[in-house]
Amino acid sequence: MQYFNAFLKRKLYNKDGIYNLEVTDSSTKKVTDFYKITPFPNYKNDENKQTILDKGDKNLLAKQFKKFIGFNKDILEVGCGTGQLSIYFALGTNNRIIGLDPTIDSLKLAKNFSDKHRITNTTFVNADIFDDVLADNYFDFIWCNGVLHHTKDPYLAFTTLIKSLKKNGYVLIGLYNKIGRFRTLFRKYLSRIIGKRIFDWFDPTLKKLKLDKEEKNAWIRDQYFHPIESLHTLDEVLSWFDKNNLEFISSIPSSDFDYNYKNIFEKKNVGTLYSRVFNQFSMIFSRLGSDGGLFVVIGKKK
Ligand SMILES: C[S@@+](CC[C@H](N)C(=O)[O-])C[C@H]1O[C@@H](n2cnc3c(N)ncnc32)[C@H](O)[C@@H]1O
Known part of the structure; x- marks a missing residue:
């Protein structure tokens, strides 16, 4: 039986509480086969609401994001994997969190955890971002960290997810950096x-x-050993923002010589090509480079 929901563009099957559209793309299937073996991030046997909250609070970006969101908002996490962050964003709030991921094995872990701990404000969608199943101009916030560089066409994936962001909504994109990795x-x-x-x-x-x-x-x-991986730069993402009517808010590493990351949702100066290249090069020698070279850019839809 197919069901409709306001956050969807079309009716989808709902199997065991997870909305589902069969993944048919061969590149995405390669990735789901990969995560089927080791769902990411995995749950420990003794994981509970408190351990998820503690982990989330230790992640400075996630903590700031959750605080900035506030209450009664529609949030989308693209490539939510096992949903730990979606669950963190949901806990203690009345926000409605949608986690989308093509790997059903990961989503089953997310759904089981939510059910076991009676978390009612998370919904999981098993679909490929390229299948464009989400309603346009719907979400207040989109979080997509560590995902697009594992797709066959990161820019196309970006333009697809941005369609579902509301005017004045915020998006956070995290990608592997060409220099920092x-x-x-x-x-x-x-x-x-x-x-x-x-x-x-x-x-x-x-x-x-x-x-x-x-x-x-x-x-x-x-x-x-990932089957699909690409590398990106700050300037590349800035050009994606320009082409898709998004205002640059801030980035980590900074695009300028301002290294205050205490409020990442505060509008920052975009800097110069020199400052951006310098900061991406510096990633090699900092924690950002030692942890895999992820950089993050935040934008706001105009
Ligand atoms: C490295 S994991 C990151 C998981 C989570 N975002 C995190 O930061 O822990 C990459 C995730 O991207 C998802 N992914 C890969 N290709 C995708 C696609 N085409 N559409 C949506 N998600 C995708 C994978 O299934 C996987 O869960």
Whole structure:
């Protein structure tokens, strides 16, 4: 049976409480096959509402995002994976969170957790972003971190998700940086010669965090063995914003020489090509570069 909902553009099947449109694209299928083996991020056996809240609060970006959203808003997370962040955004609020992801195995974990802990303001949609199933001009906020660079056409995916953002709505996009990911790529190519043990020696995330065997495996696969991965720059995303009627708000790393990240939703100066290249180059020597080289850009729909 197919169902309609206000956040959808068309009716979708609803199987076990998850809206569903079969993924048919061969590139997306490659990615879902990949995450089927190690859903990302995975849940620990003793995970509960408090551990999700603690993890979310430790993530400075997520914490600021949640505070900025406030209450009674429509939020979309594109590529929500196992939904931990969607659940974090939902907890303790009356916001309505939609998490979209093509990997059903990840979404089942998200849905099970929500059901088990009686979280009623999350809804999960099992679909490919390219299938354009979400209503236009619907969401107040869109969070899409670590996703578009794993698609066959990041710009097309971006234009598709932006359609569902309301006027004056905010979007946060996180992508692998062409310069800032240098250290990860260096380890990746070195591992082809020396072997996987170099990750234990040199991957700062593996050394820093006390990950169990499963988490370690999920991180190594995601960082070094992903079937689809592309690299991007701040200027590229700025041109995406220009073409799609979005105002630049801020970025991490900064686009200018202002390194105050305490309020990432405050409008910042876009800087110059020099400041942007300099800051992306600096990622190599900072935590951003050691954690995989993700950069984040926030925009507002005009
Ligand atoms: C590295 S994981 C990131 C998960 C989550 N955003 C996070 O930050 O923990 C990438 C996610 O993107 C999703 N993804 C890949 N291709 C996609 C597509 N075409 N449409 C929507 N999501 C996609 C994958 O299924 C996976 O859950």
